[in-house]
Every structure is written in structure tokens, then in C-alpha cells.
Amino acid sequence: MSTTRIVVIAGFTSAIILLVAIEALARRPGSRIPTFGDVCAYVMQYEVGRVPVGRIGVLGFWWWVGWHFFAR
Structure with missing residues (x-):
């Protein structure tokens, strides 16, 4: 190794x-x-106007993780 x-x-x-x-x-x-769940709930509720920016950010983060660690 x-x-x-x-x-x-x-x-x-x-x-x-x-x-x-x-x-x-x-x-x-x-x-x-705060617990991890509390932090996630706080991020997920963030909005700018009617756009759920927090949810889009979390989705983008999981997309990035999947792309870099699971796609081969």
C-alpha cells in the first residue's frame, strides 16, 4: 500500500x-x-423568496458525493 x-x-x-x-x-x-439532524433541518428550511435554496444545496451536495465516490 x-x-x-x-x-x-x-x-x-x-x-x-x-x-x-x-x-x-x-x-x-x-x-x-446541535445534532446532525437539527443542522440538516435548519439548512433544508432556508429559502430565498419561493426558491428552496437549502434543498437545492443539499441535493447538489449529494450529487457531488455520488459523482466523486460512487461513479466508476
Whole structure:
């Protein structure tokens, strides 16, 4: 295995562990940290006029993720 591959795998693993830790801290009673679901709900309700910009942004993000990680 190349060094670059090991660094990338370690980076993704670190990011996942960090996200899980933040979510665990957010779910404690009395925590002021918003959960991932709360953040998604806030982003999804954002509109400019009658255009659901938040929903379009989330759709664009998932399109980007699918294109870069799942399309081969």
C-alpha cells in the first residue's frame, strides 16, 4: 500500500470518528451543540423568496458525493 493511500484512509477514519464524537456530545442532556439532524433541518428550511435554496444545496451536495465516490 502506498503512503498516500494510508494518509487518505487515516484522514477519512479520523473525520468519521470526529463526527461520531460530536454527535455523541450533542445528544447529551442539556447540550448546546446541535445534532446532525437539527443542522440538516435548519439548512433544508432556508429559502430565498419561493426558491428552496437549502434543498437545492443539499441535493447538489449529494450529487457531488455520488459523482466523486460512487461513479466508476
